[in-house]
Amino acid sequence: MEVLVYLVPLALALGFVGLLGFLWSLKSGQYDDLDGAAWRAIADDEPANDQGPSK
Numbered sequence: 001m002e003v004l005v006y007l008v009p010l011a012l013a014l015g016f017v018g019l020l021g022f023l024w025s026l027k028s029g030q031y032d033d034l035d036g037a038a039w040r041a042i043a044d045d046e047p048a049n050d051q052g053p054s055k
Helices: 004-027 034-042
Strands: none
Touching: none
16 A cells, blocks of 8 residues: 555656646647648649650
């Protein structure tokens, strides 16, 4: 039972650090454009060759 004296504050401290990291990411704009990142991942960056196959 005496190990709980160390584990409970450690768990609370890690939870607080995680919460601070999440709040920092909200403030810095990490979640502003969720759709843009998804479309950039699947976008075709190479220009289309509409002239047909080359010889």
